[in-house]
Every structure is written in structure tokens, then in C-alpha cells.
Amino acid sequence: MQVIFVGAGPGDPELLTVKARRLLENCRVCIYAGSLVSPQVVALVADNAELYDSAAMTLEEMEQVFVDARRRELDVIRLHTGDPSIYGAIREQMNVLDKHGIAYTVVPGVSSFQAAAATLKCELTAPEIAQTIILGRTSGRTPLPPEQELAELARTRATLCLFLSVHKLEEVCAELAGFYGENCPAAVVYRASWPDEVAISATLATLAKQVMQAGIQRTAMIIVGPALARDIPVSRLYHRHFSHGYRAAREGS
């Protein structure tokens, strides 16, 4: 018996891994994050499986499900939105499993920052401009370590992907403008890959107003950085005068 932490991906069931899909279709006990995992993904869970929505559960109640499943020798699928390793709160569940000597594995998933980048058709990295991507958030009920406050992240001028922060967008844009400039491209993608997805591309000066007008308050990814602009230096990787380990440069102009 084991518990399998499974990444549900950002929403579109076709963005599940083949492994995740197989596990869902064959599962007997599933705890899923009802506030975020898309109903289309939950619908793939086998019809006769026991389904628990973690949104309404405490850690002790999950512990009970794990222990009970072990008694019946049934695997448990613990379904997390996106990739379980990012704001997944899996550590405390693993600690509980360790306490009981219950084995567990993790199946990664497509994260919402990747789905949002796909929706925006952007490359998060750009030569000479952004060679680092930061996955972060603003402080909420979970405080941030001081050295990871937004201003500290912004100092790097890396591409920022902010989770759990769209409700503070106005504050975020105002603060970031001090580092990136108010004309820096900035975007919000609400429910990337869901049927009701909304994407808004703007600048740090104009984004907050547009997002407010669209009524977006949750389940959205904020992406900010000069890499999002169209008129930036591009990579020379495929340039005919550029040689690398797999291809020699070609002569002539």
C-alpha cells in the first residue's frame, strides 16, 4: 500500500501525464484539492472510488483516510493542482505518512506557470535580458522571509511568476514598477487551460485596472518581465552561422 501524490496539471485533462491519467482511472481512494483541481480531471477518477475533497478536511482527517486505506490495503491518490512540489502543502502530509511508516511516491504535473506561459505564447527566458525565472508569491497569511520580499526578487529583474497574489495586483504592480519600469510587460492568466480561461497582457502601469475590470480575483498567475516583450534580442541557437555540439555553422551569408 502506498500514497501517491499526483500532479493534476493546471486544468485541461489533456495536460495530465499519461501516468496520472492511468492512476486516476484505476484508483480506489482519492483525496483531491476541490478548490483548484478542475472538475474535468476529477471526472476521470474511477466511478467506484471513494472521493474526498481536501478543501473541507483537516490534516487529522486526511491521516484517518490514509490509515484506514492501509488497513484495507488500498493505495491512495492524493491529487494536487499543477505540480505537487509548488505550494502543495505536501510536506506535512508526508510527515504524517512517515509517522505511520506508510510509503509514498510523487508524480509530477504541469504547473500553472507553464500553462500560463503557453497561453501567452511567451518564452520566459530571453538572451541577455532574463536568464532566470522566479516562482514566488506575495505575503499573505503565510509570511515571507524578509530576503524574499517582492522588492528583493524584483532587484534581479528576472522573469517573475507570482502565485497566490492576484488579489494584491495593484500593490504588486506599483512595487515592481520601481524596479522594472512601468512600461515593462506584465500579464495575468486566469484559469490557464480551463474552458473559461482569460488572459490579459498589458504593462505594469495598466495591468491592474484591466484585471479589475475583468473581475479576476483568484486562481490566476501573474507573469512580469522584459522577456515577455516581442522586440527583444533572440537566441542565436538556430542561426546558420552558429556552431554547437550537434551542428556546424554554415558558410556564406
Ligand code: SAH
Ligand atoms: N501547485 C500549483 C500551485 C498551487 S498554489 C501549480 O503548480 O500550479 C495555487 C495558485 O496557483 C493559485 O492562486 C494561482 O496563482 C495558481 N494557479 C493554479 N491553477 C491555475 C491556473 N489554471 N491558471 C492560473 N493560475 C493557476
